[in-house]
Amino acid sequence: EAGVAQSPRYKIIEKRQSVAFWCNPISGHATLYWYQQILGQGPKLLIQFQNNGVVDDSQLPKDRFSAERLKGVDSTLKIQPAKLEDSAVYLCASSLGSENEQFFGPGTRLTVL
């Protein structure tokens, strides 16, 4: 069974530029999560989707971050404009439901110069 796919794997941008990340969850998984993992820290939840609806986006900096899951499958996370402190690994995870084990993708490493 294919795992969670993310692209790109690496991205380097300058501050104030925009960037988008893509996630394809495991087939049949209704719940999708985006996490931010800053170097030396554990992942922190940014947003949780149940199908195409947002369950929790309380930790998403909405002035610059946005995410969507329009058809309830793939998801994109966008940062516009990026700041230096956005440098991190962005992890996508999916689960059958919100009570089930989360499976993580390999992440996208973002460097903002």
Place this chain on the structure above:
Amino acid sequence: GEDVEQSLFLSVREGDSSVINCTYTDSSSTYLYWYKQEPGAGLQLLTYIFSNMDMKQDQRLTVLLNKKDKHLSLRIADTQTGDSAIYFCAESIGGSYIPTFGRGTSLIVHP
């Protein structure tokens, strides 16, 4: 302070046991988890324990939970070089299944 705290590094010899410790602050934790992260990879759930349990064993892994002291440990028996990774302790609180992660413990296994 952090909700979940772990020591940052642990170095062991191949074949020895490793014990990774974690403390948490929220007494309403429902589940406590151990995740493994290998270089360039996402997190992998290793094991979890429900808050009303004291111990859970799964092959080479033993999880001990001391609720009174809010202390969780992961013991890896017969540690191998393939066990070298970052291990994250995490808790979920109340009715949420969203884990709150610690900073991770980097386990280095040397021959």
